[in-house]
Amino acid sequence: xxxxxxxxxxxxxxxxxxxxxxxxxxxxxxxxxxxxxxxxxxxxxxxxxxxxxxxxxxxxxxxxxxxxxxxxxxxxxxxxxxxxxxxxxxxxxxxxxxxxxxxxxxxx
Amino acid sequence: xxxxxxxxxxxxxxxxxxxxxxxxxxxxxxxxxxxxxxxxxxxxxxxxxxxxxxxxxxxxxxxxxxxxxxxxxxxxxxxxxxxxxxxxxxxxxxxxxxxxxxxxxxxxxxxxxxxxxxxx
Numbered sequence: 001x002x003x004x005x006x007x008x009x010x011x012x013x014x015x016x017x018x019x020x021x022x023x024x025x026x027x028x029x030x031x032x033x034x035x036x037x038x039x040x041x042x043x044x045x046x047x048x049x050x051x052x053x054x055x056x057x058x059x060x061x062x063x064x065x066x067x068x069x070x071x072x073x074x075x076x077x078x079x080x081x082x083x084x085x086x087x088x089x090x091x092x093x094x095x096x097x098x099x100x101x102x103x104x105x106x107x108x
Numbered sequence: 109x110x111x112x113x114x115x116x117x118x119x120x121x122x123x124x125x126x127x128x129x130x131x132x133x134x135x136x137x138x139x140x141x142x143x144x145x146x147x148x149x150x151x152x153x154x155x156x157x158x159x160x161x162x163x164x165x166x167x168x169x170x171x172x173x174x175x176x177x178x179x180x181x182x183x184x185x186x187x188x189x190x191x192x193x194x195x196x197x198x199x200x201x202x203x204x205x206x207x208x209x210x211x212x213x214x215x216x217x218x219x220x221x222x223x224x225x226x227x228x
Binding site (some may be wrong): 001031032033036038042043045046049050051053055061085087089091092094095097098099100101102105 | 140141143152153154155158160165167168169170203205208210211212213214215216217218219220222223
């Protein structure tokens with residue numbers, strides 16, 4: 001099975017800060033990497049797919065890079081509504097796939 | 109508007125066999141593969157199962173293989189998860205999600221989730 005490791009597991013930043021979350025795959029996954037935002041009690045929300053393609057309706061302050069095994073999600077200017085847990089998900093072994101363990105983002 | 113609404117959760121005894129449903133609307137259900145994903149209390153998202161758009165191909169996480177069965181009724185735009193031999197570690201919120209249908213298998217719409225609590 002392909003393992004996905006996110007770092008950090010949590011972070012605290014100020015409004016307006018640039019925030020970066022990394023995701024590493026245990027083996028090569030090309031660009032088959034997606035990012036989600038999940039708020040308590042809500043449905044998870046797709047932010048980016050295929051590593052860098054912004055899903056429709058997602059603010060442009062979210063961006064993604066990477067290929068192979070190392071990937072990054074960046075929030076260019078953290079907003080209060082961005083408080084959530086963020087997950088990466090590999091689709092290389094689709095239809096079976098795996099998620100990272102999540103990164104909880106809080107406001108300092 | 110795409111909507112996915114899960115139902116069928118609740119308190120279940122160990123060994124029980126509840127069935128979750130996911131009613132889809134706002135899109136042509138039969139065009140899309142569908143998935144179940146769960147989140148145990150205090151834990152992250154975990155893949156559970158996948159079914160192809162025509163219902164002929166199914167896949168399962170090792171943790172549920174042989175105990176859960178995914179199915180769909182395209183005439184009723186409904187996805188199902190028949191759960192069996194439930195254990196305490198199956199306690200989770202279960203989400204149904206639509207596959208966007210492009211490489212990388214992104215899940216573009218999710219339901220609000222159905223809580224299944226396994227306890228005596």
